[in-house]
Amino acid sequence: MATEAVARPEAAPGRLDRPALAGVLVREIINFSSYWRSTTFSSTVEPTIYLIAFGFGFGSLVSHVGGYDYVDFVGTGTVATAVLFSSVLPAMFGTFVKYKFQRTYDAILAAPVDVEELVTGEALWLAMRASVYGCAPMIVAMFFGLEPSWGMLLVPFINFIAGYGWACAGVAIAGFLKGIENFNYVTSAVITPLFLFAGSFFPIAGLPDWAQLLAELNPLFHCVQLVRHAVFGLHGWVDVWNLAFIVVFGLAMWRLAIVAMTRKLID
Amino acid sequence: MPADGLAIRLRGVIKRYGAITAVDGLDLDVPAGTCVGLLGPNGAGKSTTMRILTAQTIADEGQVQVLGHELPGQSKRARAAMGVVPQLDNLDTTLTVEQNLVVFSYLYRVPKAERAAAIERVLDIAKLGDRRDAKVDELSGGMRRRLLIGRALIHRPPLVLLDEPTVGLDPQVRQELWSLIDRLRNEGTSILMSTHYIEEAERLCDTVTIVSHGRAVAVGSPADLVAEHAGGEAIEVYGSPARLAETEAEMAREGFPTRRTGTSIAVLRINDGSGRAPAGERRTANLEDVFVLLTGEEIG
Numbered sequence: 263m264a265t266e267a268v269a270r271p272e273a274a275p276g277r278l279d280r281p282a283l284a285g286v287l288v289r290e291i292i293n294f295s296s297y298w299r300s301t302t303f304s305s306t307v308e309p310t311i312y313l314i315a316f317g318f319g320f321g322s323l324v325s326h327v328g329g330y331d332y333v334d335f336v337g338t339g340t341v342a343t344a345v346l347f348s349s350v351l352p353a354m355f356g357t358f359v360k361y362k363f364q365r366t367y368d369a370i371l372a373a374p375v376d377v378e379e380l381v382t383g384e385a386l387w388l389a390m391r392a393s394v395y396g397c398a399p400m401i402v403a404m405f406f407g408l409e410p411s412w413g414m415l416l417v418p419f420i421n422f423i424a425g426y427g428w429a430c431a432g433v434a435i436a437g438f439l440k441g442i443e444n445f446n447y448v449t450s451a452v453i454t455p456l457f458l459f460a461g462s463f464f465p466i467a468g469l470p471d472w473a474q475l476l477a478e479l480n481p482l483f484h485c486v487q488l489v490r491h492a493v494f495g496l497h498g499w500v501d502v503w504n505l506a507f508i509v510v511f512g513l514a515m516w517r518l519a520i521v522a523m524t525r526k527l528i529d
Numbered sequence: 530m531p532a533d534g535l536a537i538r539l540r541g542v543i544k545r546y547g548a549i550t551a552v553d554g555l556d557l558d559v560p561a562g563t564c565v566g567l568l569g570p571n572g573a574g575k576s577t578t579m580r581i582l583t584a585q586t587i588a589d590e591g592q593v594q595v596l597g598h599e600l601p602g603q604s605k606r607a608r609a610a611m612g613v614v615p616q617l618d619n620l621d622t623t624l625t626v627e628q629n630l631v632v633f634s635y636l637y638r639v640p641k642a643e644r645a646a647a648i649e650r651v652l653d654i655a656k657l658g659d660r661r662d663a664k665v666d667e668l669s670g671g672m673r674r675r676l677l678i679g680r681a682l683i684h685r686p687p688l689v690l691l692d693e694p695t696v697g698l699d700p701q702v703r704q705e706l707w708s709l710i711d712r713l714r715n716e717g718t719s720i721l722m723s724t725h726y727i728e729e730a731e732r733l734c735d736t737v738t739i740v741s742h743g744r745a746v747a748v749g750s751p752a753d754l755v756a757e758h759a760g761g762e763a764i765e766v767y768g769s770p771a772r773l774a775e776t777e778a779e780m781a782r783e784g785f786p787t788r789r790t791g792t793s794i795a796v797l798r799i800n801d802g803s804g805r806a807p808a809g810e811r812r813t814a815n816l817e818d819v820f821v822l823l824t825g826e827e828i829g
Contacts, residue, residue, distance in 0.1 A: 285636035365619035374609035
């Protein structure tokens with residue numbers, strides 16, 4: 263044993279080991295190669311429908327909102343929506359399916375991968391996806407008249423940070439809930455209001471004070487603000503605050519997801 | 530290998546779930562290079578024990594050592610060095626055979642330069658070379674099992690855990706897997722295999738640990754266990770339920786152990802002891818006699 267250890271020195275595997283994260287990511291990337299068409303289809307067609315429906319529907323009633331052209335307003339606002347839906351929902355359902363039906367997590371945790379690495383790897387992957395898919399509404403909006411700007415190059419990074427937080431939130435939800443039927447409570451009572459009261463489709467300034475206060479606590483609202491400001495011009499400290507909010511949200515959800523999944527996977 | 534020559538060493542391991550004690554002071558040794566069978570009825574604690582060895586279940590008490598690594602603290606190192614074949618198939622079904630192996634070559638940290646060769650080697654062991662591009666969904670049950678076993682060997686582990694490796698498979702497929710497992714054993718891989726198929730344990734295992742209600746009730750080679758607990762020969766007595774009950778009582782008086790087989794009463798150790806053996810069909814005693822004798826006749 264001792265001689266073997268001298269002959270093959272190896273670093274003790276630590277926490278958040280790179281090879282472990284790589285293993286989880288490679289699995290997701292290879293799987294993605296078998297279903298990317300349908301995911302890409304829905305992530306580009308959906309924002310197009312939103313833009314057409316809201317842009318032409320509301321756009322015929324209001325041409326400007328909060329100082330923006332309505333198509334520009336919705337086109338940038340739905341970036342955050344696309345990030346939300348391409349991270350939190352696949353995280354919730356994917357985690358549950360991989361845990362319960364495919365037993366994928368049993369296989370991964372029998373390998374030299376810990377729960378912390380499993381959760382982090384899954385969230386990193388979903389954040390990368392959300393980062394790219396989140397840009398779809400913005401690109402579609404450019405066909406409807408959104409002017410290109412250098413600030414748009416920041417959008418994938420904002421999407422990544424926000425997507426990481428939402429992915430972890432989805433994993434945590436799947437970890438804490440007992441059955442997949444309970445997901446309905448979360449999507450109706452939590453995700454739908456978060457999605458609607460975030461300033462994507464209408465400015466929250468028109469809402470009553472209490473609703474504005476609640477929107478301030480909505481991470482999606484900060485993501486919407488940040489994306490819009492990145493595209494049309496950043497607002498200094500306001501956007502530092504917006505960024506700080508989604509970073510802290512991401513870190514908090516990350517730890518929560520690890521706690522939830524450890525409870526579920528290790529007994 | 531650790532100094533004591535044991536690939537797995539469990540001492541006094543206890544795992545409770547509320548009022549239920551799934552593992553109740555289990556001792557278990559897997560000497561390096563041997564195949565050990567963990568034999569017990571459903572609910573005896575076999576699956577919990579398997580999960581403890583990968584630290585997916587954390588023991589409440591006792592000592593767990595795998596390849597010299599203390600669990601759960603050093604479990605990651607232990608997991609890196611062993612292969613695990615789960616009871617329930619958890620392959621990625623929408624991926625091809627080869628893609629499944631690529632994923633595991635990353636999860637088990639096979640160095641980049643060795644990855645392609647490792648995958649070829651496993652395809653060869655699992656005899657799936659010509660199905661490498663087939664989706665797992667398209668494979669037969671036996672092929673899926675071979676892939677599941679092959680997948681666990683991608684990093685040439687010195688220790689392999691097999692959890693009920695042939696459950697639910699037809700005899701032909703089972704034989705095929707047995708020869709695969711036998712090949713591993715001959716190559717010097719240490720194996721811990723949980724099973725409730727007696728024949729599987731008899732054919733493949735150097736030693737068997739029989740578990741009942743979470744503890745080891747007998748340890749030894751299949752032949753020694755049979756000799757010690759069931760003797761050389763048994764007699765099977767057939768008849769009506771009343772006749773069987775009568776035989777059972779009579780044999781107890783004569784000092785012979787008996788066990789029910791479902792259709793008959795098997796009277797054991799008929800060559801030792803002084804009692805008068807009954808009339809019936811004589812046969813060689815087997816591990817199943819020992820198993821039922823030691824783990825009870827009732828379904829728990």
